[in-house]
Amino acid sequence: MSKWKYFKKDEFTCKCGCGLNNISDALLDKLDEARDISGVPFSINAGTRCKKHNSDPNVKGEPDSAHLYGYAADISAKTSQQKFAIISSLLKVGFVRIGVYDTFIHADIDPKKPQNVVWDD
Numbered sequence: 001m002s003k004w005k006y007f008k009k010d011e012f013t014c015k016c017g018c019g020l021n022n023i024s025d026a027l028l029d030k031l032d033e034a035r036d037i038s039g040v041p042f043s044i045n046a047g048t049r050c051k052k053h054n055s056d057p058n059v060k061g062e063p064d065s066a067h068l069y070g071y072a073a074d075i076s077a078k079t080s081q082q083k084f085a086i087i088s089s090l091l092k093v094g095f096v097r098i099g100v101y102d103t104f105i106h107a108d109i110d111p112k113k114p115q116n117v118v119w120d121d
C-alpha cells in the first residue's frame with residue numbers, strides 16, 4: 001500500500017539499473033497533491049539519479065543536479081495543454097523551482113538552489 005494516492009516510490013528509482021532510490025517523501029507529498037489538483041496523469045521520466053547515471057551524456061544532468069539528492073522529478077509533458085495543467089498545479093501546491101523542457105517538466109525542492117525560479121532548456 002503506497003503512502004501516495006498517485007505514485008509508487010519505485011517509479012522514482014534510478015533508471016540505470018543500479019537500484020538507487022533516495023527520493024524525498026516531502027517531494028512525493030507535494031507531487032501527489034499537484035497531481036490531484038491537475039486532473040491529468042503525471043508520468044515520471046526521472047526521479048533519483050546516481051552519480052554515474054547523472055553524468056551519462058545522454059541524460060544531460062547538471063553536475064550538482066537535484067536528482068542526485070532525490071529532490072527532483074521530471075514529469076512527461078508533450079503538449080502545451082499538458083504543460084499548462086502540470087505547471088499550474090505545481091505552482092498551486094508551492095513548488096518554487098520549475099524547469100520547462102521540450103518533452104517534460106522538471107520540479108524540485110532542493111533547498112540549496114535558488115528559489116522562485118522557472119527556467120527553460
Ligand SMILES: [Zn+2]
Pocket residue numbers: 014015016017018019020049050051052053
Ligand atoms: Zn543509477
